[in-house]
């Protein structure tokens with residue numbers, strides 16, 4: 001499982017429903033080696049890459065599957 005801790009800052013105009021700027025900062029990232037690497041072929045060369053770089057989320061191994069934890073959300077008006 002890949003684990004990411006993220007800090008989010010949203011800047012919005014006064015009275016607006018949605019922020020016009022969202023800043024996401026990754027505070028820490030931890031990952032483990034892929035459990036089921038995918039074989040890719042390019043110009044007669046073969047190479048194995050982590051399934052997290054190639055497959056959709058529902059087909060990734062549990063080592064590559066990202067878990068994102070938002071540690072803090074700061075909302076400001078500008």
Ligand SMILES: [Zn+2]
Pocket residue numbers: 033034035036037050051052060061062063064065
């Ligand atoms: Zn994987």
